[in-house]
Amino acid sequence: MGPVTRVGVTVTFLRMDQPPEERAPGLAPGFQIVRAQAPSVPFYRYLYNTVGADYLWWLRRITPDDTLAAHLRDKAVTIHTLYAKGEPAGFFELDARAWPDVNLSYFGLMPGAIGHGIGYAFLRAAVDEVWRLGATGMTVNTCNADHPRALPNYRRAGFYIVRHLRETWAVPSSLNMRIPASLRL
Numbered sequence: 305m306g307p308v309t310r311v312g313v314t315v316t317f318l319r320m321d322q323p324p325e326e327r328a329p330g331l332a333p334g335f336q337i338v339r340a341q342a343p344s345v346p347f348y349r350y351l352y353n354t355v356g357a358d359y360l361w362w363l364r365r366i367t368p369d370d371t372l373a374a375h376l377r378d379k380a381v382t383i384h385t386l387y388a389k390g391e392p393a394g395f396f397e398l399d400a401r402a403w404p405d406v407n408l409s410y411f412g413l414m415p416g417a418i419g420h421g422i423g424y425a426f427l428r429a430a431v432d433e434v435w436r437l438g439a440t441g442m443t444v445n446t447c448n449a450d451h452p453r454a455l456p457n458y459r460r461a462g463f464y465i466v467r468h469l470r471e472t473w474a475v476p477s478s479l480n481m482r483i484p485a486s487l488r489l
Contacts, residue, residue: 305476306476307476307477308383308474308477309365309475309483310472310473310474310489311360311449311473311483311487311489312470312472312487312488313360313396313447313448313449313470313471313472313473314468314469314471315445315446315447315468315469315471316445316447316455316465316468316472317465317467317468318411318443318445318446318458318459318463318466319441319442319443319464320431320440320442320443320462320463320465321440322371322462323435323462324431326342326462328429328431328432329424330425330465331386331422331425331426332420332421332422332425332431332439334389335386335387335388335393335425336381336386336387337384337385337386337424337426337429338383338384338467340382340383340384340385342376342377342389343376345369345372345373348376348383349364349372350392350393350412351383351395352395353365353413354362354415355394355395355414356412356448357412357415357454357482358415358451359450360449360473360481362473362475362476362477362479363388363401365479366476373403378401378476380399380403380442381397381399381400381401381409382397382398382402383395383397384396384397384398384429384430385427386413386417388417393413393417393422394413394414394422394426395410395411395451396408396410396412396430397409397410398433400437400439403439404438404440405439405440405442405443406423406434406437406442407439408441408442408443408444411427411430411444412414412451413426414462418451419432423453423457423460423482424460428461429461430485431461431473436475443460444463447471449484450488471485
């Protein structure tokens with residue numbers, strides 16, 4: 305793997321056991337969510353790398369293309385892209401392989417979409433999709449490398465904290481990711 309940067313993060317695991325009672329806000333005009341019918345590895349990498357660049361999303365960056373392609377072909381895994389006036393503005397990945405629980409594996413906005421008040425509505429669209437499918441539970445995890453509003457938005461959407469776990473990540477230096485000094489070990 306080569307040289308790495310050791311990073312200390314606190315991961316928060318969350319769960320939801322019933323749909324939120326609060327009515328979901330709708331997406332703003334000009335926004336729509338499209339489920340990818342057969343997401344390609346390059347398109348997925350574009351979404352993942354762009355959304356996750358500032359939040360130390362690195363695991364899928366080192367996943368071999370053939371492994372990632374097999375993951376994306378799995379019928380229990382779905383990729384949903386938020387579009388704003390025709391351009392990708394974010395995405396979420398749902399993983400139903402542990403059915404009837406569904407994991408919100410990845411969720412986030414493109415840098416240019418942050419701060420425009422669309423995040424919570426987009427999150428609720430992901431949550432509502434899971435319950436529409438007939439799941440009996442939903443999980444997600446976040447960490448202190450994610451956007452500072454991630455955890456409060458998950459809580460607002462109806463998730464409750466299950467546990468916190470301190471982890472050490474060995475982020476390959478070859479990825480040239482920006483690593484906040486506060487996370488370096």
